[in-house]
Amino acid sequence: MNQPRMDPADALAELGRVRLDETNLDDMLRRIAELAGRSLPRAREVSVTLVRGRAGWTAAFTSDLARQLDEWQYQEQRGPCLDASASGASISVPDMVAEQRWPAWAARARDAGVGSSLSIGLPIQESVVGALNVYGGSANDFDPPAIAVAERFAAYAAVALANAHLYDSAATLADQMQEAMRGRAVIEQAKGIIMGERRCSSEEAFALLSKISQDSNRKVRDVAEALVAKAARKTRA
Known part of the structure; x- marks a missing residue:
């Protein structure tokens, strides 16, 4: 990291100013890693681990070294970042030379030029937890x-991440609902066209759309859109 240092209080203030409607979860994760790296005392590199079930991954990092230090732990399914994620606690490795809990990982970290580390649990939501990892x-x-x-920084970061996750989930759900409503509208249009042409009921029209969908291996919505587009071309001709 070569960015200028900043006061931890300024980092917290900047984190609090991030607007959820102008960012997404990935950007929030990157911002947390960047601010932590610039403001936390003696931080050489920083990463953010996320864990869902038994799968862990590094969602943000200040360098490839930070990512590698995490990924070595995922490969072995053990290490301070995973333990901190699971427990929500702070786990310090004061000296990689003397570390006995994860000696193989500590040796690799030491060979990479890392002398100590700190992992702080980040409770984000029920199915996803994580850790802020700081390497010295x-x-x-x-x-x-x-x-x-x-x-203190991690506590602010956990709240920001939880809010960003909820906002991101809500925005995704809203987009899915809008898409579903658009799909329903075009299907209703197609049913109306079929009912007018065949003098059939709404149920019979939908059954015909479903049969065409199955026979052509296309979604009902795609079949409906094609039918509506064909009818529109006829109208313009």
Whole structure:
């Protein structure tokens, strides 16, 4: 990370100013990683882990090194970021040389130039949890005051992520409902055309649309759109 440092309080204020209607969940994740990397004391690299079920992935990171440090843990299905995600606790690795809980991962981190780490659980919503991971270049980079600053940032980040996730889900649902309504409208138009041409009932018209859909291996909506478009061309001719 080569971006200028900033005061942790300014980072929290900037995080609070992010408008949910002008961003999406992925952008929020990247913003959290960036602000954490610029403001948390002794942070060399930062990443955000998300976990759904047993699957973990790095949703945002400040460098490929941060992503690799996480992915080594996913491969082994064990490590501080996964434990922090599951427990919601803060897990510190003060010294990669002396680390005994995850010795293989610590050795790889040490070889990559990382001396210590801090993972803080992020409860986001029922099916998705995560962790804010901070990696230091030297041993004992994260003393109690630094951990306190990181935990405060993580608390704000968890709220921001939960809100962004809810907003993103609500926006997706609204789009799906609008799409469904448009699909229903065109199907009703197609049924009206069939009823007018064949002098049949609404149920019979829909049954015909369904049969054409099955025979042609197309969605009912696609069949309806084609029928409505054909009728419109006839009208213009």
